[in-house]
Amino acid sequence: MLIPVILSGGAGTRLWPVSREGHPKPFMKLADGESLLGKTYRRAAALHDKNGGKPKTILTVTHRDYYFMSRDELDQRDLNGEFLLEPFSRNTAAAIALAARYAIALHEPEAVLLILPADHLILDQAAFAQAVVQAGRLAQQGYMVTFGIKPNAPETGFGYIECGQLLGGEGAGYDVARFVEKPDLETAKGYVDSGRYLWNSGMFAFQAATFLQELSRHAPEVSLSVEQCWNHLASSAKDASFIEIPADIFAHVPDISVDYAVFEKSERVAVVPGDFGWSDIGSWNAVRDLLSPDENNNRSCGDVVLIDSSNTYVQSDGRLVAALGLDNVMVIDTPDALLVAHQDKAQDVKKVVAQIKKTNHEAYRLHRTVVRPWGSYTVLEEGPHHKIKRIEVKPGASLSLQLHHHRSEHWVVVSGMAKITCDGRETLIQANESSYIHAGQQHRLENPGILPCTMIEVQCGEYLGEDDIVRFDDKYGRSTGAL
Amino acid sequence: MLIPVILSGGAGTRLWPVSREGHPKPFMKLADGESLLGKTYRRAAALHDKNGGKPKTILTVTHRDYYFMSRDELDQRDLNGEFLLEPFSRNTAAAIALAARYAIALHEPEAVLLILPADHLILDQAAFAQAVVQAGRLAQQGYMVTFGIKPNAPETGFGYIECGQLLGGEGAGYDVARFVEKPDLETAKGYVDSGRYLWNSGMFAFQAATFLQELSRHAPEVSLSVEQCWNHLASSAKDASFIEIPADIFAHVPDISVDYAVFEKSERVAVVPGDFGWSDIGSWNAVRDLLSPDENNNRSCGDVVLIDSSNTYVQSDGRLVAALGLDNVMVIDTPDALLVAHQDKAQDVKKVVAQIKKTNHEAYRLHRTVVRPWGSYTVLEEGPHHKIKRIEVKPGASLSLQLHHHRSEHWVVVSGMAKITCDGRETLIQANESSYIHAGQQHRLENPGILPCTMIEVQCGEYLGEDDIVRFDDKYGRSTGAL
Helix, strand or coil: CEEEEEEECCCCHHHCCCCECCECHHHCECCCCCEHHHHHHHHHHCCCCCCCCCCCCCEEEEEHHHHHHHHHHHHHCCCCCEEEEECCCCHHHHHHHHHHHHHHHHCCCCCEEEEEECCCEECCHHHHHHHHHHHHHHHHCCCEEEEEECCCCCCCCCCEEEEEEECCCCCCCEEEEEEECCCCHHHHHHHHHHCCEEEEEEEEEEEHHHHHHHHHHHCHHHHHHHHHHHHHCCCCHHHCCEEECCHHHHCCCCCCCHHHHHHCCCCCEEEEEECCCEECCCCHHHHHCCCCCCCCCCEEECCEEEECCECCEEECCCCEEEEECCECEEEEECCCEEEEEEHHHHHHHHHHHHHHHHCCCHHHCCCCEEEECCEEEEEEEECCCEEEEEEEECCCCECCEEECCCEEEEEEEEECEEEEEECCEEEEEECCEEEEECCCCCEEEECCCCCCEEEEEEEEECCCCCCCCEEEECCCCHHHCCC | CEEEEEEECCCCHHHCCCCECCECHHHCECCCCCEHHHHHHHHHHCCCCCCCCCCCCCEEEEEHHHHHHHHHHHHHCCCCCEEEEECCCCHHHHHHHHHHHHHHHHCCCCCEEEEEECCCEECCHHHHHHHHHHHHHHHHCCCEEEEEECCCCCCCCCCEEEEEEECCCCCCCEEEEEEECCCCHHHHHHHHHHCCEEEEEEEEEEEHHHHHHHHHHHCHHHHHHHHHHHHHCCCCHHHCCEEECCHHHHCCCCCCCHHHHHHCCCCCEEEEEECCCEECCCCHHHHHCCCCCCCCCCEEECCEEEECCECCEEECCCCEEEEECCECEEEEECCCEEEEEEHHHHHHHHHHHHHHHHCCCHHHCCCCEEEECCEEEEEEEECCCEEEEEEEECCCCECCEEECCCEEEEEEEEECEEEEEECCEEEEEECCEEEEECCCCCEEEECCCCCCEEEEEEEEECCCCCCCCEEEECCCCHHHCCC
16 A cells, blocks of 8 residues: 655745745746646656555645645645644654554555655656655565655755665665765765765655654654654544644654654665656756746746846746846746846845845735635735735635624625625625625625636725634634634 | 926836836936926926026927826926927927927017926036026027036947037137037047036027027928928917827928037037036936945845845835845836846847837836826736726816726725716715726716825726727817817
8 A cells, every 4th residue: 555645844935935934835836837736746646556556545744724725736636635734844754753653543554655745846757656666665575765866967955875785676776875965066076976876855665664663763752752642632633634733742743854863874774766857946946947948048937028138037927027138147026026136046045035034024924815725815905094805715615704893895706606694694796796894794705606706805994904803603613723 | 588398208218117108207206206307397497597587487398198297297396387299209309499489479589498308317406507597698698508518427328519619708608619429438538538528418598589590590391390380270279278289280390309400500509518417317227326325336225135236226116026146237126017137238128118019018108007187097907807996086186977888897985085977876985985887887987075086996897998988078188089
C-alpha cells in the first residue's frame, strides 16, 4: 500500500509578492494556471506501486489555515484525501512522524509513505513514477529511502548526498556514504564532476513502522512528544475528514528537520537516483526558467512590452508593463504590490518580505484577493467611508450568519444566483438585481445554484475593518473557534 | 497691458505612463499635487508690468479636448481666462498668430503678449517676474523678445541662442547673433564655456501688432491662413468664453514652429537672459531631480521599499513597490500601466508609447480615471457582464440626460448628495442610499449640493462599451456635437 504524504508548509518568501503568508508558495499558480500543490496532487494520484496499484488516498500535513484551500485543490481534481492539520509549523520530523502514526492507526504499519513537499515541480512524470516504484521496493525491504537528483549544475543552494555501494535486489538504489550540507561553489563543482553526488531533494519513502522505529532510536524526544499528541486526540477526532493537532501538546514537539533527526543518523538509509526534471522552484529565477526565452533572452508572461532589453523576466497580472533598456532585471507585478529586482538578488527577495513585515504592511500577508472556505473576495477599492468587494461564492456554499455594527452593505449580483437571509426573511436575487443589509441586521449570503455566484458589495460606514463581524452560525465551524 | 498666453499642446510621450494623450503632460501633477499647467497659471497671474499692473486675463491656446480640464485649473485658482480652442495641433506659429489676432480684436494692438508653454517649471518666481519686466520694456520698444536660459550643463536636447550686443535703454537684453540647433556634446561644451550662449526656452514676449507684422513679412502663408481663420469666425463666437477655431479653415494653416517661421528670420529679435530655475521637464530624469536623494542617491515617492539599490527613482501611485539590487533604474507606477526603464533611456520612453499605440492599447491614450466636464470617473473593474465605476460629480455639476440600450446601472452614493432623474421622476439620494436605472430608461445624475458627490456605479449588461449612450441634453454642449 502506497500513501503519498504531502508536506505543505513553508512561506516561500523568496517568491513574494505572489507567495504571501495568507496564500503561500504551494498555492502559487504557474503560467499554465495550475498551482504547485495542484500539480503535486495530480502527480501523486497518478503514481502506482510495483503491482500497478494506485494510491487510495493522499494524506496532507499542513497548517490549519490552509485546510480549505488545500481541500479545494483535491476537490477540483476529484481526488480523495485526508488531512493532518498543525496549529503551527514544527518542521519536517514532527510532520512526518504524525503522518506515520496516522498511517499505522488508520491504514497499516507496512504502508509505504511517499513524502512529497507540496511546492516542488517535476516535469517527467513517467521517470518519477519509475523512481517511486524502485523506492517502494527498497522501502518494503526496510530501507529509509531518499530521492537524490542527478545534478545538472554546481548548485550551492542544495544539500548533496554521496552515493555508496549499489544495493542488491530489484531496487536500483545505493547506500548513502554521507549527507553533506550546502557546499561552496568549488566544492559543488567537484561533486558534480565526480558523478557520485546527488542533490538532496527532500522527498522520501519508507514504511510507516520503520520510520517510527528509526525515529525513536535517533530522536526519541520527537518520537515521544508526537506519540503524546496522538494519544491526546479524542478517538472521534480520528475518524473525521481532517484531524486537528492540539496546540498545547504540539508546542512541546522539537522543531527539527527529518534530515537532522533521522536520515543523517540512520544506518538503514538508501538513495534512489532520479532524473525527472525536478525543481524546488526556490526563487523567481526558477519560475523564469520555465518559460522560453526570446532572441534577447527575455522571458515574459502577461501584457508586456519589452524594448532594448535583455536577460529580463517580466510577469504581469492584468496591467500593462513596459520594460525599457533593462538587463538582468526581474519585474513581478501583482494587483497591489510590485517587485523590481536584479536577477542576482533573487535569493534576497526574503529581505523585502522581512522589511515590509517589520513595518506591518499587509502586503507580506494578504493579497487583494482573499480565499475563504465558501469562495473568495477581492477588495476593489477602499475609501474613507466606503469599501468595494467582489465576492465569489461557490455553488452550494454559504457565508456565516453574521452581523456588522458599523457598516451597511449594498449587494448587486452580476452573475449566478444568491439566496439572502436578512433578519429571518429569505429572498433569491439574480444577476442585475440588488439587495441591502442595514448595519445591525443579521444576515447570510448563500449560493443555492449550480453555477458560481459573483456579487459586488459596496460597504458604507464609519468603520470598515474586517473585525466588525459577529458570527452566529457557520457551516465551516468558524463561529465556534474551530477552523 | 500684459497678456500671458499659455500654449498648451504637446503630448509629453516621454512622461508616459503618467502623461497620456487624454491627460497629457500639462495636467501631470508633481509630488506637491499641483499640475504643471496649474503652476503655469499661478505663475502667470502673479506677474506684473513695469508699473506693477497685474494681467487682467490669461489667454490659453489649446486643443478643444482639453478645454474643461484647463478651465478647471483656472477655476481652482479663482483666475479669469480666455480660450482659443484648436481642432488639432498646428505647431506654435499658428497658435501664437491666433493669439495675437485675438488680442488685437478683443484687447489692444499694443498689448504685450507673454508666450509661456504650459508644461515648463520655474522655481524662482521673483527672478522670472523681473525678466518678464525687462522683456516687456523691450517689447514696447518694438522688439521680438525671446527668453534665453543661462546653461548650467552642456545639454544636447535644447537649441542655443548666441548673444550679440547689449541693447541700450532700460531693458537688460541682447541682440541675437544667431539661433543654433541642438548641438552635439562637444559643441555644447564649447557654448557653455564661451559664456555667450543661452538655452532657447520657447518663451517669448512681443506686442501683438509687432508679431503679426513680422509674421506677414517672414511667413506670409501662415499670416494669411490665420487671418482667414479669424475672419471665418462668426462675430458672436468672438464674444464667447472660448473661441473654437473651425477645422476646415485651420487645416490650411502651415504646420511650422514660431522659431522657424519668424524668430530665426526677423531682425527685431532680442534675447533676455534668465536664471530662474527653469526646466522643461523633458523626461522622467527631470522629474526625479526635483526630489532629494537618499544616501545611496535613490529618490522615491509613494509606498516604496528600497533595498541594496542606488541611483534609482521609484514613483508609486497607491501600490507597494519594492526595488531590490537596482542601479540606475526608474520605476514609474500607475494604476493600470507600469514603466521600468534604465535611466539612460529616459528619452526613449516615447518608443514605448509608439509601440503600444501601434498595438492600439488603450494605455497610450486613457488613464483608469477619465476627466469629464462634470467631474471624473474611474473604472474599478471590468468583467464579462459587469463594470464598476467610481463617479465623482462636482458641486452643481450635471451629467447629460442620457439612455443606454444594453446596460442597467446600480448606483450607490457613498458621499455627498445626488439628484437622480429617471423617466421624468426626480429623487434625492444621499450617502448609503442607492438607486437603479434600467436599460432603456432616460436618466440624469446631478450634484445639487455644495460638497462633491461620490457614487459607485455597478453596470450590468451584455454590452458595456462607452459608446452605448444616447445623449438628449447636455449643459456642456456635448449632445449637439459642440464640445
